[in-house]
Amino acid sequence: MSGDVCYFNNIETRAVIRFFFLQGKVPKEIHTILIETLGEHAPSYATVKNWVARFNPLNAELNPICKSQLAELFCGVFKFCT
Secondary structure (H helix, E strand, O other): OOOOOOOOOOHHHHHHHHHHOOOOOOOOHHHHHHHHHHHHHHHHHHHHHHHHHOOOOOOOOOOOOOOOHHHHHHHHHOOOOO
């Protein structure tokens, strides 16, 4: 990315957080990756932790997204940064 600025909208950010959550990453790991990728535009750790809690399978607040659909969205998100 050498100097390019990358912005994710809220939906893209949540998709990335959920993708890493499904890979078994904990909020701290996810936040670190987002900081490395987005720098000062990364969501706060509290935001990442909140979304990971919402993605918990015991939380029926959100409808589940198929892993393949999420992977497709995730790949699309990173195309914005290349």
